[in-house]
Amino acid sequence: MKVELENLFSIDESSQDQVIKVYNRYGIFIDAPEIRKRNLKASFNPIFTLNEDVTYEHVADLYKSLEHELGIVSIGERFYFDFSDSEYEQASLFTLNSTGNSPEMFLDDRGTLFSISTYCHHCGLMEKEQLSPLVIDTSKIEDRHLVHVSGFWVASERLVTLMKQESIEGYDLLEVIHQGPERGRQPAYQIIPKQILPTCSSERVKLYFATEQPPCRCGLSGVINGPDIYNRNAITNLKGDVFFSAEWSHDGRYLYRKTLFSRKFRELIIKNNISREVKGEKDRNFGPKDWLFDPVLFK
Structure with a gap:
């Protein structure tokens, strides 16, 4: 697995050679940008690998140089984690990051009861305990099979049927409450893992x-x-196909535990044409209905 960082900012065409020289000075070699036809701004979005020679500390110093030497202060950043084919082939667990390259697959909660408490008084992150079934507009699911709601995964009836047919194990189902138009309403179920994985390495x-x-x-x-x-020895005896992570994740406001799935679950999705096999966000085959699984690594 390698870590890649993408930058994004705009500069005047006359400054492009100076910008490239600053990157080169920090061991990052990029090409000249394409100039937009409608104005004189050049859009820079180099993607480069972080490693022992180009660390994130080097990148932070690079940003300071861009600011002090060229006045560039607004720099967008995005990280990518690029996995090898062998890491996909050897993984027994996967993290499901998306069930469609589309924001419509992240549905709004419409009145689920939660108990809310403050987790951190410095940043304001909150903990919430679910006290009732999820309340969503199930008509929004349409022909999708799994949607994300406030940190939880909600499955269509067809997906639940497939999971039972393929003997996917290690979870409970809780039917969600529909709130919305009757047209398009459909049964849907929250997937609740029964097991929590050990802590990450x-x-x-x-x-x-x-x-x-x-x-x-x-x-x-x-x-x-x-x-x-994960340390391989820590999960040797795990059984089942659906797990909660031990660590907290968050959506910027609330904490939640990620759900991880087995290889068997991923293969079920691909075999039944719910998603094509894609490997990473930059996979050219990553379409609007494809599921994005990242392999879990072992030490």
Whole structure:
């Protein structure tokens, strides 16, 4: 697995050679940008690999040089985690990051009862305990099979049937409450894992955006966690196909535990043409209905 960082900012065409020289000075070699036809701004979005020679500390210094030497202060950042074919082939667990390259697959909660408490008084992250079935507009699911609601996965009736037919194990189902138009209403079920995985390995990559505030002292807000990594011996005896992570994730406001799925579950999705097999966000085959599974790594 390698970590890649994408930058995005705009500059005047006359400054492009100076920008490239600053990147080169820090061991990052990029090409000249394409100039937009409607104005004189050049859009820079180089993608480069972070490694022992180009660390994130180097990148933070690069940003300071761009600011002090060229006045560039607004720099967009995006991390990518690029896995090898062998890492996909050897993984027994996967993290499901998306069930469609589309924001419509993240549905709004419409009145679920939660108990809310403050987790961190510095960044304001909140914990919530679910007290009732999820309340959503099930007509929004349409022909999709799994949608994300406030940190939870909700499955269509067809997907639940397939999971039972293929003997997918390790979860409970809780039928959601429909609130919305009757037309298009359909049965849907929250998937609730029965098991929590061991804690991740200390070798898990942890990053942050140099262009934003430093991470909070709670260790969650402002931290970008890399792929899940486990000590192989810690999960040898695990059985089932659906698991909660031990670590908290968050949506910027509320905490939740990620759900991880087995290879068997991923193969069921591909075999039944629910998704094509895609490997990463930059996969050219990643379409609007494809599911994005990242392999869990083992040490």
